[in-house]
Amino acid sequence: MLFMKGNPQEPRCGFSRQIVQIFKDQSIQYSSFDILSDEEVRQGLKTYSNWPTYPQVYANGDLVGGLDIIKELVESGELDSTLPKAETLENRLKSLINKHSVMLFMKGNKEAARCGFSRQILELMNGAGVDYDTFDILSDEEVRQGLKTFSNWPTYPQLYVKGELIGGLDIVKELKESGELASVLKGE
Numbered sequence: 001m002l003f004m005k006g007n008p009q010e011p012r013c014g015f016s017r018q019i020v021q022i023f024k025d026q027s028i029q030y031s032s033f034d035i036l037s038d039e040e041v042r043q044g045l046k047t048y049s050n051w052p053t054y055p056q057v058y059a060n061g062d063l064v065g066g067l068d069i070i071k072e073l074v075e076s077g078e079l080d081s082t083l084p085k086a087e088t089l090e091n092r093l094k095s096l097i098n099k100h101s102v103m104l105f106m107k108g109n110k111e112a113a114r115c116g117f118s119r120q121i122l123e124l125m126n127g128a129g130v131d132y133d134t135f136d137i138l139s140d141e142e143v144r145q146g147l148k149t150f151s152n153w154p155t156y157p158q159l160y161v162k163g164e165l166i167g168g169l170d171i172v173k174e175l176k177e178s179g180e181l182a183s184v185l186k187g188e
Contacts, residue, residue, distance in 0.1 A: 002032040003045055004055040012036060015067045019055045022070055026079055029086035030057075059083050089146045096143065098163045100133035102185050105147060106157040109134045117169045121157045124172050130185040162187045 006012030008020045012034075023030055035042040035054055046052050049063045057064040059082055064070070073079040087095075097103055104125060108114035113122050114136075125132055137144040137156055148154050151165050159166040166172070166184060175181040 001058045002030050002055055003035050004032055005034070005036050007034050008032055016055050019057070019067050019070055022074060026074065027086045029084045089142060090150065093143065093147055093150050096135055097160045101162055101187060102130060102132035103160045104132055104134045104157055105137050106134055107136070107138050109136050114138060118157050121159070121169050121172055124176050124181065128182045128185050130182060132185070161185060
């Protein structure tokens, strides 16, 4: 957790800007809190941590330090073992694709499709009587754009079975018409 002045998109001091750049360069996964937004937190954290300046970096609830300490950790090569690396988009996509044996990437979710194609594919999936999970691509632009490239499939919805792309609505319709949909969804 990075307690900073401003936010990663708009740091409000040079030290915060530098630490955000280091985290970006080192692919560090982190959340942030703008101490300028809450004076009570700003003053209280100084007392709590016994560290008078900002930014302040915490890992697993423990104070790591400020900018100088982070720079020292980078120079010594210890930053990787101190702070978690961000998951790459490719690994994140693979994890999402394999979250369930049958994954449907769509606009909306099982309860509320947000486009006609998603609504149609939900009807086909529900009619096949197979358990599946969904991911709302409208909730995450990075996944939405990244999955198009990763799968080499430019449109949504996208259906995956056991981590493999089956296709979109047209493919699912063809599988339904040929009587193969249920067996494909079961991975047979």
